[in-house]
Amino acid sequence: MAGRLVVAGGGQAAFALVAKLRALKDERPVTIVAAEASYPYQRPPLSKKYLLREMTLDRLLYRPESWYGEHDVDVRLSTTVTAIDRAAKTVTLSDGSKVDYDVLALATGSTPRRLPAGVGGDLDGVFVVRDFTDADRLAEELKPGRHALIIGGGYIGLEAAAVARSSGLDVTVIEMADRILQRVASAATANLVRDIHKAHGVDIREGTGLVRLTGENGHVTAAELTDGSTIPVDLVIVGIGVTANDVLAHDAGLEVANGIVVDQFSRTSDPAIYAMGDCAVLPWKDMRIRLESVQNAVDQAEAVAALLAGGEAPYHPNPWFWSDQYDVKLQIAGFGLGHDKTIVRKGQREGSVSVWYFMQGKLIAVDALNDAKAYVTGKKLLEQGLTPDRAVLENPQADLKTLLA
Structure with a gap:
């Protein structure tokens, strides 16, 4: 043994x-x-x-x-x-x-990055979510009518925003970069996700950072933002990376x-x-x-x-991810880093859409929102090292199955 x-x-x-x-x-x-x-x-x-x-x-x-x-x-x-x-x-x-x-x-x-104490990160009511104890503490605070500030417009922050909004809270998301999902997705995907959150009543402020959190009796009550505004908050969820x-x-x-x-x-x-x-x-x-x-x-x-156990095969990652926000399932195949072109394709079902990433003419990733067919097709193409016919992608009536023929 x-x-x-x-x-x-x-x-x-x-x-x-x-x-x-x-x-x-x-x-x-x-x-x-x-x-x-x-x-x-x-x-x-x-x-x-x-x-x-x-x-x-x-x-x-x-x-x-x-x-x-x-x-x-x-x-x-x-x-x-x-x-x-x-x-x-x-x-x-x-x-x-x-x-x-x-x-x-x-x-x-x-480990999730936390806000420093100097900007109010040590106040009660400021959360990260990494383990079940974090989630337990936060769940107690998700009460209708409260105002939640989400710091960070990546997938973690946006998922938290969706949960808070679904729980009846007023939600503001701030993102220091020019747009949400700056590091992990194309502008096309960011536009689609932004529209989803705005349709649910989330206030998204891009190019906006935090100056400081302030509080009373040790609990957060307000946030001063770099756009010059001060907003009342009852809780803060920090999603600024790990x-x-x-x-x-x-x-x-x-x-x-x-x-x-x-x-x-x-x-x-x-x-x-x-x-x-x-x-x-x-x-x-x-x-x-x-x-x-x-x-x-x-x-x-x-x-x-x-x-x-005795094998000899190296590990070759085929990246794929997912994110659930409201009733939208975002499925991602591949790694869009370095892309120079995207094609947005409407799916066959109402509300389904996909974003196809290319670099120097080669397919490198697919983002699919409520579009399982696009995700599965894109994932198979990537695993086989194939690049689809763009004319098929740009024609919403064309059957994606033909890309795998």
Whole structure:
């Protein structure tokens, strides 16, 4: 039997790695070191159905507690790895104990950026959403008639805006960049998403930042904005990005660069240590990228499991993402970075639309809003390295299936 696998982290990547190993009949001893008090659970519903109290935590669990015992997986809850001794192949835990490893997997995830105290980030009523305890605290504040300020017009901020508005709150979104979704989507997609939020009554202010939050008795009551206005607020949700949790790796002497640098096999600069998920910086098309998505965390972890179980295949990410806002499902295939042209195509169903990204004439990504056919077609084209006939895309009456013929 192979030596012990220690997994630092208890999120999506950690569970996917261990579950896949066991599915592949790998019986090595495993220890998961999970910072939270809960066994691994699904993250995406936290900012949606869980926050709206449409799902309970037990429904988010990947497996019940009994599964871990039945599969010889030792789980240390409310515990973190505080140090790695690469020479001795041991990790020190926050409770002072040490665990030997043959293979170490870093699935440490990322941490939401918070507002500094100097601008009011320490006031009560200011939230980020990363785990179920964050969502629990925020859910208590989502009461009709209150005014919520969302700082950040990326997917996290816009999903939070949709939940708050659906809960009956007045919502203002501010985005410092020229437009929402500046870093992650085309102007065409941003226009479509902006229209959706405005139709639901959200006040979106682009090119607008926060000067400071002010409060009374320690609780936030107002926000001064860079457009010169001051608005009353009852709660603030901060969605200004995340920071990769790479300090543990850095302190152990591993290569880091805004994340833990790995090769095509997800190995760090120490061949006995792997990294996966939000914390990993991986090679992709002659670049180094971090893919902050559930899909990547799961796919990369399962690829590592296959390696540990005796496989030899490298991990080639095929990026895909999704975002639920109101009754709109946005599905994204590919990576639109560097695009120089987009084509907007109306779908067959009312309200369905897709945005197709090209770079130097080649298809590189597709955004589909309530248009599953466009998403599936685009994803298949990207996986096969094909570029569609633009005349078909520009004709809303043409059948997308012909692009795959």
